Amino acid sequence: MIPSTVPPKYKVFVDPERCMLCERCTTECSWGVYRRQGNKILTYPNRCGACLRCVSNCPRDAITVTLNQSCGREHPVWTPEVKQDVVTQAKSGCILLSGMGNAKEYPIYFDKIVLDACQVTNPSIDPLREPMELRTYVGKKPEKLEFEYVEEEIDGKKVKKAKLETKIAPNIKLNTPIMIGHMSYGALSLNAHKAMAKAVKECGTFMGTGEGGLHRDLYGYSDSIITQVASGRFGVNSEYLNKGAAIEIKIGQGAKPGIGGHLPGEKVSAEVSMTRMIPQGSDAISPAPHHDIYSIEDLAQLIRSLKEATRWKMPVFVKISAVHNVAAIANGIATSDADAVVIDGFKGGTGAAPKVFRDNVGIPIEVAIAAVDDRLREQGNRHKISIIASGGIRNSADVFKSIALGADAVYIGTAAMVAMGCTVCGRCYTGQCAWGIATQKPELVKRLEVDDAARRVANLIHAWTHEIQELLGAAGINSIESLRGNRDRLRGVGLSEIELNTLGIKQAGM
């Protein structure tokens, strides 16, 4: 075996003064960092990924996990991480996998955009006493409304009555513009799925199933569910399609644009195999393209076939990852009977992605929203399709800015997981998640308490919703509809002229 020349990234220290040898850390750590030997807890820090499960569970606060400083020669280019990757690949000859979103320091445009607020001439609105309308409808909107007027005689008088002639396409109704995006059962545990379903139901919003089908235990939540159809077509049948309120076709994903999904056989447990309808223990492969989609016309055909299967009662979304020609693609999607386009930025999380994709492929969501909204407006197609933004939405300000840039609503993913206890350690692909979120191991899954996790996710959505109301009030607006694409409410700080132009916003001070 080739020895590792890179020291462990983290240092794990158990304070012998405080430790009472309860051995809790040895069971809590699913990675095998701890072992008891005699009157001592031994540690194997090279296995540690800093998920901090042990730290949170040590009854004596005896454990500290810190970044290991003794990393050999310091070098600004050949950092320990870069070296570690080279060594790992030199040993195995394999593709590096990783979990969660892009971990490189690209600029976060959200943080270089500030919001506008009202002062004297146009007063702000107090959301505590004025109604703030956050209700959002996702789906096609009619270009204009047409009425038919019929004369009727009521009490001997001729009265003109208006009847709506325009057919309104099915939309889904959200009480807040925040939904939980698609994370599959298989990648996540059943308890995590149940918690999210409970939370979105309470908040009057939606969650996506991801591409893993819908577990029967969640059938009761079908009014709050968006089912997903990916290239692997796992768990997809007409019953499943009719168990949601909307359907989403997954073309691409922000964490790994241009490639498919792959749930390794280890995670395909009996329940997962039943939900996906594939044999237990076999790989669940979703190839990069859908086999029946090789053009925008083919995509239109799949959209229509899904509508046929549900008798045109449900909106169909199409999810693509943010790439440089996203505006043209979204415009094509708008003309193909789809009701919403989901754009997933390169900061979007994932259960497993080749690290090289996670960290290097795709573009930031902020510019993608602006580009898509611009193009759809230019082409007169904006009403034909809603825009859902996802991938790196971290707080209510990000939601607000996304909508002001042009989105109708957002999907959150990582934020909901962090609410449930995820520490973004990025090892979801191992199936060993010590917090019971991204695992199928029964002993780990049960660590996630459904009601408690649901409470936290619901609280998070409620809290952001309140904040959005406050932000709207400060901007002198009383409905989220008036914020959509209202880029005059945004100003850039520290951005180049070309960046400002791409985002379609003005420099602060102007």
Place this chain on the structure above:
Amino acid sequence: MKELKIDANDMDYRELNEKIHEVLDENKDLEKLVLENVLGQRFIGNGISRKDLTMIVNGVPGGDLGMFMKGPKVVVNGNADHAPGNTMDEGFVVIHGSSGDVTGHSMRGGKVYVQGNVGYRSGIHMKEYKYKFPVLVIGGAAKDFLGEYMAGGIILNLNMDQEDTEKIEGRMIATGIHGGVIYIRGIVESSQLGIAADIKEFTEEDIEKIKPYIEEFCAEFGYSNEVKEKLINSKYTKIAPISSRPFQKLYTPDLR
């Protein structure tokens, strides 16, 4: 037997399919529905969940015939466009003619029998689960990429226009296959296979396995006993996955 007819002449696909839904909703005891003058209308039978129903399609149905369908038997008197049986759940699609690309795409149960040829990428990503076992039988020839990413079920390619000693055309057969099995009448060389596929020995057991499908195929399309016997006693190439986890070794097992 209760039978009804719909004339699809000049009907848009949505109109036709809605009409089919209406007729089925109103006639719960309907056993046979005949669609006349079908000319390219797509999605016929899409999502229909019903047993003991036969739909006769006279004409040429458009793409995605029987998509997401559960239960019915659909008999096409004519050719079919691409992807008949797409993501089908249960049921039986019988095509008296040829069909287009991606025939039987992601089929998860039920059967598709095509008398003639099929297009590219047929049987792609078919998958099985316990009692759900999809079957694709092709009477004629199949184009390239047959059974790619196949995850379950069976594909039987009879190549009836050829002798069983001839080399079969077709490239990249069963790329990424990780479940199920493909039987091709005639000779296939390993250079014609995609990654993850393997040629296995064709045994007595395999003959027993394909026999009922050949019998059913001959019965559906009215072939003589002689033809049937010839097909049963032919030489087949059996193609199966090397492993149910073909890409296991592609990713590093190291913790990151």
